[in-house]
Amino acid sequence: MTELGPTELGSAIEPEVTRFVPFLKWAGGKRWLVTSHAHLLPKTFNTYIEPFVGAGSVYFHLQPDRALLGDANSELIATYKAIQSDWQGLVNSLKYRERRHREDADTYYYWLRGQAPEELTQRASRLIYLNRTCFNGIYRVNREGQFNVPRGTKNKVLIETDDFAGMSRLLQGAELLAGDFEDLVDRAEDGDLVFADPPYTVLHNYNGFLKYNEILFSWADQQRLAQALQRAARRGAQVFCTNANHQSVRSLYDQPEFKLEVVSRYSHISASSASRKYFEELIIRANI
The missing domain is CATH 3.40.50.150 (Vaccinia Virus protein VP39)
Incomplete structure (x- = not known):
């Protein structure tokens, strides 16, 4: 990502600055x-x-x-906080999940779908992994708040457009609240x-x-x-x-x-x- 020059307080950046691609597929995305x-x-x-x-x-x-x-969605905000505070740890966790997925996608997907990790980075990598490997990128939970979308056909957990380091720098100026x-x-x-x-x-x-x-x-x-x-x-x-x-x-x-x-x-x-x-x-x- 290119270095940011001085900008007007809170204003939109100049067009020549590299754009981020959102890291999630989200219903109603803009x-x-x-x-x-x-x-x-x-x-x-x-x-x-x-x-x-x-x-x-x-x-x-x-x-x-x-x-x-x-x-x-508290899991979503936890994901942003993980990128903000420890993007490298998040990438390492996603690399691990990608290896496990390649070994046995069905077993690992449904096992992780049923888990509820408490540590911030693990919560974030779980959400991103499920978002990228579930059916049609749908985020849906049941009445108990449990993610219940079946596994899809995509197997890539880390993708070429990921710029978690750049997003982390941007998020230093953000307050995140669930x-x-x-x-x-x-x-x-x-x-x-x-x-x-x-x-x-x-x-x-x-x-x-x-x-x-x-x-x-x-x-x-x-x-x-x-x-x-x-x-x-x-x-x-x-x-x-x-x-x-x-x-x-x-x-x-x-x-x-x-x-x-x-x-x-x-x-x-x-x-x-x-x-x-x-x-x-x-x-x-x-x-x-």
Whole structure:
């Protein structure tokens, strides 16, 4: 990775700086946003706040000097903390897991899937290993919080785009918190940027994927998020939220503080390439 030159506090980096490729495949990831609609993202801001960090596509694209990153998934936040504090130990653990996987993929995958390590680096390498070798890169847990996706066909645990050393340097400027989104959004102040990408739950929708999201993120949570973002906008924070383009969601943000825009993206969430298609998404920005 090239050396970073001086940047404006919290601002997006210059185009010539090497870009990171997110290390996870995550449902609802925003690679499409930074690929096709990066021009919509703010260029300057103070602290970057992302309460649903997921694979971190926007964070790794903007590379802010100061960040507050959160997620309800404690295993995910533990993974970011491991990269932040001991990326070399993480790489060594992933190398070990790759050797074990090559020896007997089925036995090792299902054994590790049933484990719950407590040490930070081991938790992180388990999540990355499962994400890269499970079916279709899906992260899904049952009602007891246990990862339950079967093994897929991919066998590579370390890949060419991995830059854990560079990510670790970037994450030195980040505070990482596992927990509810509202606590993070409420910390946004004048000049900060809040990027919110919640699970796409809509009112009165019986689509299977969105019904699953309702378990993770209820309609009441959608309402709570809209109210928290409205408060942040009133404090002078820049708000950028992606959400489902559905009338029930649009009605939540039909407020003077926001402007709405519809964009298209290509969906990769399907086992069959024939059933993957373009979807409309809603972008909500602070009207400042």
